[in-house]
Every structure is written in C-alpha cells, then in structure tokens.
Amino acid sequence: MDWLTAENVIAVVTALVGVLVSVAAVWVQWWVPRRRRIGYRVQLDTSIAAGAAASTAVTGPGATVRRGFFDTTQELTDATIVLLRIENDGGLAIGGDDYTDGGGTGLTVRFGDPDGTGPGRRMKAIVVTAPEHPGLLTHFDAAWQPTVGAGSIRLPKVPLNRGAHYKLLVLLTGGPTGAPVTVDGTLDDGVVHVNHSTTPDDKTPLFSRVARTVTLTLTLCVIALAVIIVRDRTPPPIGCAEGRLTVIGSTAFAPVVRDLAKNYEKDCPGATVTVEARGSTSGIRRLAEEGARTAKGSPALVALSDGRKPDGFPELRESMVAVSLYTLVLNDEVPVHDLTLDRIRRIYRGEITNWGQLVPGLDLPVLLVSRDANSGTREVFQRRVLGRNEPANSSLDCRTSNDPESPVVRCELDSTEQVLSTVARLPGAIGYTEVREGTGLTGLHRVAVDGRRPVLDELGSSSYPYREVEYAYTWREPRPDSLTAAFLTYLRWGGGQDVVRGHGHLPCSTPKGLRICGEDAPPAPAPPAPSSGGRTGGTAVPRSGML
Template identity: 40%
Template sequence: MALASLGVIIPGIAAIYEFGVKGRKRLGYRVQMDTTAMDVVQTPFRGALGDLRKDGVQLTDPTVVLLRIENAGATGIDESDYAAPARSKAGITVRFPDRRVVGMVVTELSNKYLKAYFEDWDDLTVGGDTIELPRVQLNKKAHYKVLAVLDRAPTATVPPGQYLDPEVSGGIRNGVGQGGIDRTESRTGPPRALFALVALLAAIVVAQLFIFVRSDRATPLDCAAGRLTVTGSTAFEPIVREAAESYRDLCPGASFAFDMRGSGEGLLTLDRAARSADGEAPAAGLLAFSDGEKPSGMPGLVPRPIAFFLFTVVVNSEAGVHDLTGEQIRQIYRGEVTNWKEIGGSDLPVRLISRNPGSGTRAAFQRRVLGGQREPGSNSDDCRTRDPGTTPGVVRCARDSTEAVLRAIADTPGALGYSELGAAAVRDDLVLVRINGHRAEVTGADHGTYPFWETEFGYTYGEPDAESLAASFLRYLTNQVGADIIRANGDRPCAELANPQLCRPT
C-alpha cells in the first residue's frame, strides 16, 4: 500500500514542480563559449584573430565569450519584472573577474522587437570588467546573445592563459526560488532529474511486483476449484484451451475437460443436461461456447458475450484468386460460377468445402456473407468428385471441425471454404480471401467494412454461482489473461470495440 501511494505521490510532486514552480517566471543564461583567442599551436591561419587590438595596442591574452540570455520559464518577462531599482536601466550585470572588456556586440535576437532595447545604451556600463544589459521584455522562449571580446586585466591574479568564469547577476520579481538569474544548460535529451524520477518509479514497480509474487502467487485473486466440462465451437477451441491451461497454472484446484463438436452440438449438450432429471445439477459444471446466438427453444441457456470473433473465406492456392466481392461469393455458392476462370482465376473447377450443419461458423457464414441464404447440401464425400446419383453442379462437401476444413481445402485444387481467422492465418498453404477489398481485421469489422464476423458467446444454464469455476473462468476470459489470449489470436474482447453494442444479443 505504501509503495502504491508513493507511485501516485511522486509523479504528483513532479507535475507540481514542472508546472507550478518551473512554470513561473524564470530568467536564465548560458555561457555558450568562453575561450582564448590566442593561437596555442601556432597555425599560419590566424588572420585577424592574431592581431586583436584596443586603441591601437595589441591584446596580450584575448578571450572571446558568447552569452545567451533567455526566458527559461513558461510566462513572459516584462521590463517591470526585473529585480532592480526603478532608476536603473540595467536588468542584468555580467562581470569578468581578472579580465577587461574591449568590445561587445549583440549577435542574435530571437525576435525583431528586441532590437529597440539595445539602441540606447545611455546610463549603461560597457567597459572595465563589466557589461550591463538593459531590462529587456522577453516573451516565452525569447532570447538574445551577447558576444564579448576580453583581455587580461593588468591586475589579474591568475596565470596567463587561464581565466575565471563570468559572474552574471540579475533577478526577477516573484520568480522561481529566490528569483535570481539561473544558469541553464543546452541539452538535446531529457534532464537528469527526469532519469532519476523514472528510475525511482521503476524501482517502485519492481518492488510491487516482487511483493505480489511473494504474497499472492499461491492464491490468485479470482481462483475457483472444481471440474468444468467445456463444449461447443471448434473455431473457438484453440483460444479456450489456451485460456484453460493458463487458468489451471494459476489455480491448481481447477481442472477442465473438452468436448468440442461444434456450436450447435455444444448448445444441445448443455440444454439436454439441464432438462435431464434432477434439474440443474447435471449442467452446473458445463459451459458451452457458440459462434453466434443460440437457436430458439432453449430458454434456460443464458448468453454472455465473450469476444468479437473474426472469420475468413479461404481458397486453395492454385485457384488464382485473392479478392472476391460479396456478390461473387454468393454466385459461387448458388452454383452460378463453376470454374475459377469465369471470374479471372485459374482454369480449375470450383469445389466448396463447408462445415457440417449445426456449426456456428457455417451459421455465421450464411448470415453474414450469404445474406441469409442457406448452403445447399453436400454431394461429395471426397470433395473432388460428385457422389453417384447426385445432381450435376459444383462439388460440395462438409467436415466436422475447423482443422478438417482447412486440411481439405489445402489438399483439394480449386477448393473454397471458410474458417475462424486465427486457425487459417497461421497456415502458409492457403490464401485468405479479401471480401470487397477488405481483409479480415477487427477495425474493418467494427466499422462495417468487413462483413464476416460473429459474437462468441459463452452459455451456462441459468446464472452460475458467483464462486463457481464456470463463473470465474468466464470472468478470466473477458477481463484477465484470457482477454490477452483473445487479442493474440486476432480477435477482441467485446468491451474493447469502438461499437461494443455489436456484441450484444439481438
């Protein structure tokens, strides 16, 4: 608790300092150059630098200083803000110990309006060891630069070739700290204080993680014990198996059994168990997943939206197609296109490989892509030739699982089918067909440009006990590690959609 409080308090203090303290009026300066003008290696290119003079007398130990005076705060500085007597025109004084000023120019103005402040130097000192600078109005981020040529003073106490730092004095009323002029630094990266703050916050995070692992690893926040049988969608099976394994690692008291035979079969299994003798008891440890809503006639089954689930149309790589319009797909399934060359593909017969009736994936395809049109029945067992006695037309076959459909499409030239996106996307022997130019993506489906999707529902008989394994596992899928697993498979938890109402039952 204390570490968590520090994690909130420290960034708050940093924000107050950054915007409440540093954000006030702040006058700053930088010594951008302070160097000798002597030719220390005796090069032949000294030119004018080798003959610097004052009143005809050559300088003995010349130095050049470049100062930048700047507004280093977040608000403007007016002439009246300078902390100096009202009768004085000087706002800033620069003194060069053991040196004397022999020349000075203002070399750079951040804005033309600053020029007027340097056109009248009456009552200001430029000479001896001092330069007085006027009270200059500096808007936010405004600055000017002063270039001074200096020589060693006759009374200097430091050896030739050495010199003391400039002494810059001045101040701002109601400025940061004591209101004095601050020496600032030119840097391209973040300030050192920021690195220190980040390091401190990182240490707090690591400490919190260590405490969490030590204290909570054995008893996670939402663990439930017991045995849960999971049935239903084969399309959702890879996700639910991975999530169950992850849950079991966190909660050793939980165990899972799987009987994934399709959405329709899963819902029937749950409904039959609930209708059996002794009421709800046989269904208490049973959870069914369905691609889409339950059919009518199962009033005891309660749906919970789990994921926005994407599907894709899949074609054998030899067919020579990558993009189909929705109308072309409907024509193919009506039997109006029998060879891929008719719509610009290869010279191969069209063969359709579907899921068995009762499949949630098949129902989603009929509803979302075929516009409610039902697929005709199968006329082939091997998916290559029509069975004897069947009506001539496109070869149609069906398989009982997502993996079986994908294997058959990959092995059958000219084959077309459909599948859950995650299972199809990991294969390199199939082509995922774009629909109307749009590939299977959550963004497109969420905004209505990609049509082939469905809500994945988790069904229980009635409301499960809040402490039960079924209830805990459903929460795990929607707002804990299970949600990460859903995202990793290309789908989305319903709560993360731009239009989350798409997931709601109709």
C-alpha cells in the same frame, strides 16, 4: 498490467541496474581488450658511469644499481642502461602480417629526441631476452643489425601470442636518465601503447576477479528477487475455484479456450478445465440435455456458440464474450485474393463451377469445403455473407461429386482444422474459418470480400460482413462460488482478455467491444425452412439477416 506496482517497478529497475553494471564490467575487462595491442614499459633506467648523477629511475621490483660498476671504462663516462619490456597485452594474437609500417620494420624504439633538437641518447649496445618465450629470439637473427650510435632501434616483425613478451637491455650514451623512451608502430586494427605492471606498488585493474565475481553474484540475486516479487504480486484469475469444468461448442473459438484453460489451471490449483469442441449447435443441444437431467442447480458445463443460440432453449443463460472475425480461404493454386459479394454468392449457388470463369486460362473446378450443420461458423457464413443456405452436401471426399443433380461439388467436415487442411490439399478448393492471428496458413490464403479484409483494429469502422459475436451459455445461473461462474468471469473480464485478443478476437468487455457487441448481436434466427428441391443444406435465414 496488474503487476505494475511501485514495489515491482523498483525491483525491476534494480535488476536492470545490476545487469547494466555487469555488462559494463564485462565490456571493460573482456570486450575492450579484444583487439590487437602491444604494450611497452621501461623497467629500468639508470646511470652506470662513475661521474654520472646518483639518481636512478627504476620501475620494476628488485632493480638495484651499484654505482661505479663501469668506472674503469673511459668510453662510458655518460652511459645509461635501459631495460624495456614489450608484450602482447591485448585479446588477439599478433602475426607478422599485422604490422603495417611497411618493409621489415615492426616497431621503432626512440630514446629522447634523435633529431638533435632536444636531449637524446644514442645506442651503444643491445641484448634481447625472452626467458619465457625463447622462440621469439629467432626473429632477431643475423639479418637484424641495429645501428650503433643511432637514436632509435628498428625492431623486426615479431609474432606475439596473447601474453607473450620480450625485453631489450640497451646500453646508451649521450644523455641523462629519465629521458623519454617511446615505441612507435602501427597494427592492423590495433594500437601500440604504454602499459603498467600489476605489481603491488602499482595501480590495480579497474575490476579485479573478485570484484567481477561479486558483481555477477549480486546481479543474479537481484534478478531472482525481482522475479519473486513480480510473480508473488501477480494476482490469480478473478475468483479462483476448485473442481472440474467442461467447455463444449464452437470449434472456431476452441484454440482460445484451450489457452485460457491452461492458464487458469496454472494459476488456480485444484481446477480442471476440459475443452471438447464439436460445433456450436451440438454444444447448445448437449448443454440443454445435461441441464434437463440435473436435479437442481447448473451442471459444470459451458457451451460456446458462434452467434446467438436458436430458439427453443429457454433455460440457457447467455453471456457475450467477444467479436470474432472470419474469412474465406482459397487454395494457393487459385490466384484470386479478392472476391465480390455477388461472385461469392454465385459460387455457392453453383453458377460458377470452374475458376477459369474468373481467371482466364485457369482450368480448375470449384470445390466447396464446408462445415456440417452443427457449425456456428457455417451458420454465420450463411447469414452474414450468403443470405441463404449453402447447397446440399454432394461429395464424400471433397473432390468428386456423388450427386449427379448437384451443380457444384460440396463436402461437409466436422472441424475448422479439417477444413483448413482439406482446402490446402485440394487445388480449386474454397472454405471458411475464423481469423487465426499468429498462425501461418500453408497451401492456402485468405480472400478479401469486396476489397475489405478482416482487420481487428478496423472493427466498428469497416463494413466487412463476415463477423459475429461469440456467446457463452450455461444452464440457468451457476452458483457464484462455482468453477463455472469463476471461469466465465475470467473469460470475460479477467486476464483472459489478453488471450482472447491475442487470438484475433475483440473482447466484449472492453469499451470498444461493449459498443460493437451490442450493435453486432443479431436477433435470434427464424425457425429452419426447407431448401429448394427438398434438400437440407443448413439453417435457413431470412433476407433481413444479411449485411
């Protein structure tokens, strides 16, 4: 939340206002009209008789009337003439089936009050014109016969494309000019309404084309300004430094470090961080070897370890990074989602060799897919879950045993990725991995321990045993201005915390993490002890290390 400053808040709010204005403009100008609409308006309403009132009602441009034009016609002493425009001013075409009044009537035009309770005019003659769409006139055929003398006209169901229109020139008698002229009808998901022309002497639309263009342009400018302000004010990782750094060790924590390295390089030009994960123990040994060869100072090397380093490396300096959760994983062919701690230990002692011993009717041999002796994940599993070493390696292909004396099939692999792919591929296989948040497990599933599952938010309250503190080691103390020191600060305290948590780990530098990392950090493990039968299956750990 480092970007949350007053300037940035103002910029973002301004951008949101601009976006909302643009959305409102588009809504009014595009979305609202996108329904079926028929608009109508009276373009001319005037008297044509000699004795009629001199006033006229003209709504269209250039509409002039010469009085006395029909003076010689005695039957038209109270005649008026109306020019009515009917058009599709919506966003959708209108077909004949879209008129829902029933029968053959599409629309009804009324002139005043035809019921006789108020002023009303009667039709004398009518002419239909459609200068831009002459094909519309075919719908006003011989079958259409409006009633002379009626106060209304029933129009047929005329299909209208968007923008199409036709006009009615109607000769009326029986009333003055200016009496209401209305058009009624019902449309499927549409309306019939009075509209207006867009001539200069009429009201312009709410948003013109220029206004829309200006609004959208200003919105884009405001958004660009907000992005620039936010990006410019986002601080780089704490203590950017140039140079080259190599991070080695834990394969379980490698996905986190790869993302951290990518972000650090992006924000700190001139820095190159390479991740070479080969296992916790392997990383510790390499760091010690390269540090011993360094004449003075500290090599540009950081070793990550699942748990504290073994004894015998006094020159290494440790930093607690995060609490990591681990989980057992099981091939999907085995319908087991929870194992007691006792059954897990019996499986790894070779007392349960077929899943049918736990699931009646299932005949699948137990295949133990493990990590090699350099793995911190394996060391944590032995100490936190088994309380002893795993059995010796007995298989090269993780499927068949190469040791007739071994009670169980067990293989060792070099990385967590290999463990996951092998367990997913082999029915009956079981293995272990760190909890990878946001990563789908295909072909395998997690297994709870005594009904408890690895849940990050439950750390500190749950007794889930398979967890460990992740440590970062350097050879002695790196120089404060070195890339090694800067990257460690970023990993533990800077923006790297969000990346660590995003991968399912709890940073030790958070208030909750400080407490749990201090409580969960075990003492240094005892020296290795030989396993039974002279075999070596890993680092022996005293019983006191078991949760």
